[in-house]
Structure formats: C-alpha cells, structure tokens
Amino acid sequence: QVQLVESGGGLVQTGGSLRLSCAASGRTFSMYAMAWFRQAPGKEREFVSGINWIGSATRYADSAKGRFTISRDNAKNTVYLQMSSLKAEDTALYYCSARRGDMSDLSSEYAYWGQGTQVTVSS
Numbered sequence: 194q195v196q197l198v199e200s201g202g203g204l205v206q207t208g209g210s211l212r213l214s215c216a217a218s219g220r221t222f223s224m225y226a227m228a229w230f231r232q233a234p235g236k237e238r239e240f241v242s243g244i245n246w247i248g249s250a251t252r253y254a255d256s257a258k259g260r261f262t263i264s265r266d267n268a269k270n271t272v273y274l275q276m277s278s279l280k281a282e283d284t285a286l287y288y289c290s291a292r293r294g295d296m297s298d299l300s301s302e303y304a305y306w307g308q309g310t311q312v313t314v315s316s
Contacts, residue, residue, distance in 0.1 A: 202310030215289030226296035231285035243296035
C-alpha cells in the first residue's frame, strides 16, 4: 500500500513557475514508478509526466516537454514536478500516482492516487 499526498499548487501568473511535491508513505517507494496526471474542468484526466523507479528514465506529454521536469528522491519518498513557463491551459487539478513495474502514461494502470493539488494560471 502506498499513500500519496500532493502539495505545492497555487495561483500563478502566466509565465510563472511552481514546484509540485508528492510525498509517499511506505518503505517500498523506490519500487514504484510514479507519474503526474492532471484534470481540467470538463475534461478527461491526462498524463503529464512519468518517472521510473530509480529516476533514470522519464516521459513527458507533448504539452509538458521543455517546460516541466519530473524528478524523485527515494531517500525522502518524494516525487517532484517542476513547472515553468506556465500557461492558462495548464490550469487543472494535478494528481500524483504510483504503480509497481514500468512507468506508463495510462491512468488505468496506476493503482494509487493522491487527492490532487490545484494549479491555477492567470493571464
């Protein structure tokens, strides 16, 4: 079992930056691939970025490439999403998720989810 708690969301102006954090419980955090998804009002949940168990491989949605960076610190049981050059279309509820095995960009393959942290980008 893994419990996930996101933090770091907030209100930021267009072009600004935020760093999201996801703290995980459990002693086996390093065995899980992690990912960030987001969901805007009236839209489906979409993949943003993923990272493998050791942090040696990452994946990004096209919308995040060049602007977002995912990382993890297994000693702190935490995964991060550094977001820069934020746009109004990045406004969404951001979720952290975990799965055993390889990372995936499919939300259905993640067994564990946090409650989400709201990111609002104002123009």
